[in-house]
Amino acid sequence: GGNSGGGNSGGNGGNNGGGSGDNSGGNGNGTGGNSATDGSGDNSASGKGQSTKGVSHVNVTTGDKVEVSGNKITVTHPDGITEKIENGRFKMKDALGRTIIDRLATPADASRLKAL
Numbered sequence: 001g002g003n004s005g006g007g008n009s010g011g012n013g014g015n016n017g018g019g020s021g022d023n024s025g026g027n028g029n030g031t032g033g034n035s036a037t038d039g040s041g042d043n044s045a046s047g048k049g050q051s052t053k054g055v056s057h058v059n060v061t062t063g064d065k066v067e068v069s070g071n072k073i074t075v076t077h078p079d080g081i082t083e084k085i086e087n088g089r090f091k092m093k094d095a096l097g098r099t100i101i102d103r104l105a106t107p108a109d110a111s112r113l114k115a116l
Helices: 003-012 019-053 107-115
Strands: 056-059 065-067 070-075 082-086 087-094 099-104
Touching: 019 082, 070 107
Parallel strands: none
Antiparallel strands: 056 065, 065 070, 070 082, 082 087, 087 099
């Protein structure tokens, strides 16, 4: 708010003829400043969320969400099925959270999930 106010007085002093134009620009800047503040708030919130989860990304081609945290890899597919490798075990659950597969993880499991 204070910055845009300073900009308005500078604009008016510099150009009396365009004073009204500068004021309307100032109003636009004020609105932009508000949205910028909201945006930075959202960014910091998402940053905190990511730092607690470890590294995560979404594969644009498949829509799979991949999270890597320590010795755990979790992949969530768009249809709700999740695959996880943790403590040397491979687990797959359906969209309702029921376990489909629970067995020792193989190197092929790890490389397949990491490739996503």
